[in-house]
Amino acid sequence: MEQRVFGSTGVTVPVLGQGTWQMEDDDRASALRSLQVGLELGLSHVDTAELYGYGEVEELVGEALVGCRDAVFLVSKVMPNNATYEGTLKACERSLKRLRTDRLDCYLLHWPGPHPLEETVRAFERLQEEGKIRSWGVSNFDVDELEEVLAIAGPGRLACNQVLYHLRERYIEHRVLPWCERHGVAVVGYSPFGSGDFPEPGSADGRVLAEVARAHGVTPRQVALSFLTRRRSVFAIPKASREAHTRDNAAAERLRLSEEEVARLEEAFDSQGEQRSLPVV
Numbered sequence: 001m002e003q004r005v006f007g008s009t010g011v012t013v014p015v016l017g018q019g020t021w022q023m024e025d026d027d028r029a030s031a032l033r034s035l036q037v038g039l040e041l042g043l044s045h046v047d048t049a050e051l052y053g054y055g056e057v058e059e060l061v062g063e064a065l066v067g068c069r070d071a072v073f074l075v076s077k078v079m080p081n082n083a084t085y086e087g088t089l090k091a092c093e094r095s096l097k098r099l100r101t102d103r104l105d106c107y108l109l110h111w112p113g114p115h116p117l118e119e120t121v122r123a124f125e126r127l128q129e130e131g132k133i134r135s136w137g138v139s140n141f142d143v144d145e146l147e148e149v150l151a152i153a154g155p156g157r158l159a160c161n162q163v164l165y166h167l168r169e170r171y172i173e174h175r176v177l178p179w180c181e182r183h184g185v186a187v188v189g190y191s192p193f194g195s196g197d198f199p200e201p202g203s204a205d206g207r208v209l210a211e212v213a214r215a216h217g218v219t220p221r222q223v224a225l226s227f228l229t230r231r232r233s234v235f236a237i238p239k240a241s242r243e244a245h246t247r248d249n250a251a252a253e254r255l256r257l258s259e260e261e262v263a264r265l266e267e268a269f270d271s272q273g274e275q276r277s278l279p280v281v
């Protein structure tokens with residue numbers, strides 16, 4: 001699995017990881033098996049959050065990681081409502097317990113929330129000093145909010161911004177992605193398959209996607225993952241609770257799209273205007 005430097009951390013992380021949102025609704029044994037197969041195949045960036053199943057998913061991830069924790073880049077997120085100074089410290093302790101570990105590799109603020117960012121950043125810095133987190137980042141932050149974090153924390157502190165990024169949602173390409181690249185911040189694209197809304201071959205854009213896939217003898221989803229991670233600052237974290245899906249996703253790493261194919265996909269999937277704001281989560 002191709003490794004890339006994860007923002008300012010200097011740590012290398014696989015370009016493709018594993019998401020876990022809504023896994024609490026899936027067959028537990030299948031989700032667990034999927035995660036474990038993913039780890040065997042090198043999808044060792046595992047993304048979760050205290051929000052997911054209100055702790056249930058972190059418990060599942062904790063179980064999947066037994067015996068292989070050290071080989072995993074483990075990420076969790078504090079809910080904005082909990083993200084006061086004290087609230088963040090306590091939320092992290094709860095997540096560590098559910099995940100059966102003594103540290104997170106990266107800890108994120110799930111989205112901009114009601115509490116002063118200074119407090120969350122101060123808590124993140126303390127958790128890092130104590131070795132409970134190795135790095136910290138944010139999620140769903142637009143450029144103005146990223147500037148605010150930079151002003152509070154100074155350069156080189158913010159590890160990543162985890163943002164919505166799929167073929168039909170390329171908003172981040174306009175300003176967020178260039179900002180992150182300028183400041184050495186990793187971009188982690190979430191919902192790379194648009195959650196449940198993946199382009200069907202019957203649609204105009206889906207037809208182009210299917211043609212590119214056919215030319216390489218791969219699946220459209222593999223083309224999507226390759227396209228989304230075409231810049232070295234970008235990582236993707238598809239979620240799969242079925243082993244066959246996980247295997248399909250892991251194999252995407254071998255695919256190399258030509259410049260012409262990338263251009264074709266860029267044209268087929270309109271990146272839309274700069275005027276829209278980041279979608280509310």
Ligand code: NAP
Binds near residue numbers: 020140240244249
């Ligand atoms: P996604 O990864 O875009 O899509 C997941 C869906 O695609 C599931 O139904 C999955 O099915 C299916 N799938 C996966 N691989 C497949 C394959 N190779 N072939 C066919 N179907 C496949 O959805 P997502 O969960 O929204 O996003 C991924 C992760 O990003 C989340 O799990 C979460 O960790 C993170 N996320 C973060 C935020 C945030 O605010 N920071 C928001 C949303 C998501 P099965 O599960 O049945 O295998």
